[in-house]
Amino acid sequence: MSNGTTTLTKNQRLIDWVNEMATMTTPDQVVWCDGSEEERKRLTEYAVSKGILTPLNQQKHPGCYLHRSSSSDVARVEHLTFICTPTKDEAGPTNNWMAPDEAYTKLRGLFAGSMKGRTLYVVPYVMGPLNSEHSKIGIEITDSVYVVLNMGIMTRMGKPALDMLADSETFNRGLHCTGDLNPERRYICHFPQDNAIWSFGSGYGGNALLGKKCLALRIGSYLGQKEGWLAEHMLILGVEDPSGRTTYVAAAFPSACGKTNFAMMIPPKRFDGWKVYTVGDDIAWLRVGEDGRLWAVNPENGYFGVAPGTNWQSNPNAMKTLTKNSIFTNVAVTKDNGVWWEGFDGEVPDELTDWKGNPWKKGSTEKAAHPNSRFTAPASNNPMLSSHVNDARGVPISAIIFGGRRSTTIPLVMQSFNWAHGVYLGATMASETTAAATGAQGVVRRDPMAMLPFAGYNMADYFSHWLAMQKRIPYPPKIFMVNWFRKDKAGKFLWPGYGDNMRVLKWIIDRAHGSVGAQESLFGWVPKQGHIDLSGLDIDPAKVDEATHINEAEWKDELLSQRQFFEQFGDRMPRTLELIRQELLSRLPE
Ligand code: OXD
Numbered sequence: 001m002s003n004g005t006t007t008l009t010k011n012q013r014l015i016d017w018v019n020e021m022a023t024m025t026t027p028d029q030v031v032w033c034d035g036s037e038e039e040r041k042r043l044t045e046y047a048v049s050k051g052i053l054t055p056l057n058q059q060k061h062p063g064c065y066l067h068r069s070s071s072s073d074v075a076r077v078e079h080l081t082f083i084c085t086p087t088k089d090e091a092g093p094t095n096n097w098m099a100p101d102e103a104y105t106k107l108r109g110l111f112a113g114s115m116k117g118r119t120l121y122v123v124p125y126v127m128g129p130l131n132s133e134h135s136k137i138g139i140e141i142t143d144s145v146y147v148v149l150n151m152g153i154m155t156r157m158g159k160p161a162l163d164m165l166a167d168s169e170t171f172n173r174g175l176h177c178t179g180d181l182n183p184e185r186r187y188i189c190h191f192p193q194d195n196a197i198w199s200f201g202s203g204y205g206g207n208a209l210l211g212k213k214c215l216a217l218r219i220g221s222y223l224g225q226k227e228g229w230l231a232e233h234m235l236i237l238g239v240e241d242p243s244g245r246t247t248y249v250a251a252a253f254p255s256a257c258g259k260t261n262f263a264m265m266i267p268p269k270r271f272d273g274w275k276v277y278t279v280g281d282d283i284a285w286l287r288v289g290e291d292g293r294l295w296a297v298n299p300e301n302g303y304f305g306v307a308p309g310t311n312w313q314s315n316p317n318a319m320k321t322l323t324k325n326s327i328f329t330n331v332a333v334t335k336d337n338g339v340w341w342e343g344f345d346g347e348v349p350d351e352l353t354d355w356k357g358n359p360w361k362k363g364s365t366e367k368a369a370h371p372n373s374r375f376t377a378p379a380s381n382n383p384m385l386s387s388h389v390n391d392a393r394g395v396p397i398s399a400i401i402f403g404g405r406r407s408t409t410i411p412l413v414m415q416s417f418n419w420a421h422g423v424y425l426g427a428t429m430a431s432e433t434t435a436a437a438t439g440a441q442g443v444v445r446r447d448p449m450a451m452l453p454f455a456g457y458n459m460a461d462y463f464s465h466w467l468a469m470q471k472r473i474p475y476p477p478k479i480f481m482v483n484w485f486r487k488d489k490a491g492k493f494l495w496p497g498y499g500d501n502m503r504v505l506k507w508i509i510d511r512a513h514g515s516v517g518a519q520e521s522l523f524g525w526v527p528k529q530g531h532i533d534l535s536g537l538d539i540d541p542a543k544v545d546e547a548t549h550i551n552e553a554e555w556k557d558e559l560l561s562q563r564q565f566f567e568q569f570g571d572r573m574p575r576t577l578e579l580i581r582q583e584l585l586s587r588l589p590e
């Protein structure tokens with residue numbers, strides 16, 4: 001084994017840790033990644049030579065490659081994801097818990113000798129803008145060249161991270177090995193107190209690209225509570241109005257509920273002169289700025305987006321973003337070696353190669369692309385990328401939006417009465433499950449702040465932290481709730497969604513600036529008739545009324561089911577939220 005010496009860093013604690021991990025995993029060689037273009041080319045060629053990546057049609061998709069994962073490794077595995085805090089209570093009832101000693105012992109057994117015959121890559125990376133106080137440094141050790149190439153897109157990777165780290169010992173220690181991809185030997189373990197992540201047995205993004213869900217959300221949320229900031233599953237966008245004023249909004253939607261589409265939205269014709277800029281499509285780190293406002297950075301540097309449903313209609317900016325230098329995972333391939341997925345533009349081709357590499361014929365009952373197939377694309381490809389993504393202090397947030405995928409009950413849009421009520425709206429969010437995680441789909445589950453799978457500590461303490469943040473933010477953003485997914489009795493969506501969500505966003509922004517009125521409803525402020533601009537939209541206003549309607553019977557069930565959710569946290573649950581629930585319930589007729 002080469003000893004893995006490097007000229008890239010003199011950080012002895014880092015070098016010692018890498019050597020310790022190499023001694024355990026016994027790779028054939030250790031390669032430190034510098035993040036250079038030359039390295040990207042070399043590793044890509046290597047991945048192609050091993051069949052890990054396949055070049056796509058280079059005329060249609062320059063610099064793009066296809067990866068097919070093992071068919072049992074296609075999504076996050078929440079049941080195999082553990083928060084390893086000293087006590088079970090610190091992880092809370094919504095997380096799987098393993099005692100740190102037990103987890104280290106179990107995983108050491110799996111990692112021991114696991115990289116024999118393989119290369120151990122050392123991937124230094126920064127989450128957040130370089131040299132920002134918001135940012136965190138991670139080192140991911142991995143045996144997967146696919147992971148290295150994805151990390152190169154998703155993070156600021158390589159030498160700049162080591163330069164920023166210098167000789168500090170404060171970095172996230174991430175250890176990842178694909179093992180034999182056997183789901184029986186798959187564990188995604190987080191050690192918040194050690195700032196460490198050990199992930200074994202999966203190559204899937206959310207399990208294996210450790211900067212994303214593991215560091216930026218699970219470990220990040222724990223650090224946020226300790227250090228007085230928030231790590232959230234939120235997109236960040238900026239809306240520029242015709243006068244040139246830009247207002248920034250952060251929005252939490254569960255996985256595969258349209259965060260990327262919302263973050264890259266193109267306003268409809270009626271909004272001539274309005275522009276939406278993307279800051280981030282998945283994660284926001286929020287801190288109180290010197291001016292007393294809440295400021296946000298996107299810790300990521302690329303998009304790991306859901307492919308199915310993405311097309312020139314639903315998200316033209318995403319289509320432009322993924323035209324070059326992107327990695328596609330588990331999509332289908334056309335005869336001329338282009339990409340395809342369900343919901344792609346144009347006619348369904350007669351023949352395709354499906355995500356498993358098998359021939360596929362039009363009319364097949366099987367999906368050609370996996371429902372959770374993904375593109376990994378550099379943020380710099382996005383034509384509407386905000387010019388502030390690399391700003392060390394981030395962007396100031398005027399509104400926070402919580403949204404779920406709910407066929408019933410939840411109205412199109414509602415503003416909270418105040419911060420605590422806004423936290424309550426976030427804490428009681430629920431959504432129908434999607435293909436982004438393994439398990440049944442379309443089942444309504446509580447997903448507070450879209451963070452259920454991503455809170456790195458007890459969710460009740462997380463709610464308390466949100467409530468406590470109020471005192472730290474002299475000029476807090478206004479908080480809203482949206483639901484683009486409400487359906488009528490025939491099962492049809494009541495609201496067109498996509499670019500037309502701009503109409504709702506405009507009301508939200510105007511509310512944030514105090515420049516439009518609202519109607520008080522039992523459960524929050526809602527737009528008055530006429531506040532949501534429907535001009536140029538072919539929609540029956542009765543549908544909009546139905547989308548915004550509050551059905552008291554449905555709300556009664558909703559409030560009762562929220563109680564069950566709160567109860568599992570016992571005494572740790574902040575009383576404020578339960579009292580708000582009771583007060584709202586008391587407004588309903590017996
Ligand atoms: C994601 C997810 O990949 O939330 O962003 O699963």
Ligand code: MN
Binds near residue numbers: 233
């Ligand atoms: Mn996500």
